[in-house]
Amino acid sequence: MIDILGIAIAFITTMLLFSVLVTAIVQFVQQLFARKHLGLVNGMSKFAAAITEIESGFNGKKFLLQVTSGIVIKKAQYVDFDKVREVYHLLSVDKPITDVRLQQMFEQAEDEMRTVFKRQMDKISICVAAIIVLLMQLDAFALLNRLSVDNDFRQALVQQGQSIQQKAEINQSPSLSAIFQKVNLDFSDKYSALYPSLEALKQQQKNTSAEAISAFEQLVRQLPSVSDKQVQVLLMEYQAALEQGIAQVQQQATSFSLEQYRSLSKFGFQVLPKKSIDYYLSLQTLLGLFFSVILISLGAPFWFNTLKSVVGLKDTIALKHETGKGGKPG
Known part of the structure; x- marks a missing residue:
């Protein structure tokens, strides 16, 4: 009988390991290129332009510089309304904009910044996932096929998944x-x-x-x-x-x-494994790679929660099975 739950746990574990790797690279890219700061500057530039439309002669460049400058870090990654209001009142002479109206404009700009930043990070995540999938040749269909026939490979991934789930519950990063x-x-x-x-x-x-x-x-x-x-x-x-x-x-x-990335090598996932160019010419392989990109892009939190649910389901079924065997009359 095919171990359906075992295959599911092993597959989810693989997606989780690769998702964690994607998340780490995306965070590195985000910090390396100061994506949050660039998004903040772009959003506050539009906010300053909106103020200038209402109040002609307003020094938007100076406003932008003072609002987006950090106190400790060189490049601010966030700004609160109190600072915006303080800088605005410092630079505005006539002050035609009320604090209520100014806050409404700021909240609208903040929502737009958050939406744009998320969209950019989603695009980066998909690109990073695609690069990793191509480099490590992660074919979702081939992976499922191997998990269904290779018992040792499946059991090793199942044990890894259960270990990740237990450690992550104990050592989860604080909010x-x-x-x-x-x-x-x-x-x-x-x-x-x-x-x-x-x-x-x-x-x-x-x-x-x-x-x-x-x-x-x-x-x-x-x-x-x-x-x-x-x-x-x-x-x-x-x-x-x-x-x-x-x-x-x-x-x-x-x-x-x-740590999770290093564990991938134990299961044969390597960068540019030796395969012929014909590997990429198969429609089934291309579809498998495409689905791998989509699945990995769902993110580590999604796969961790899914792993937790499936492991819990397997434990529940195993417990009921043991209880049923113990309850049979001798």
């Missing part, structure tokens, strides 16, 4: 909100004796860097007897702590990705 909460706790413990109001940091839970920094800045500016210079120093230290926490998580994720 951004968890990172921000840890930084808030550290700052509260460090400065609450000097600034008792910073105890409020322990209660703050934010999901993005922009929200965390904005909330921290608002809290610090309410502290009594704190100069603007002290506010900037605290803000720089806080943002540096956030960036360090995020960098550590990214490093952990990259290490995990490289």
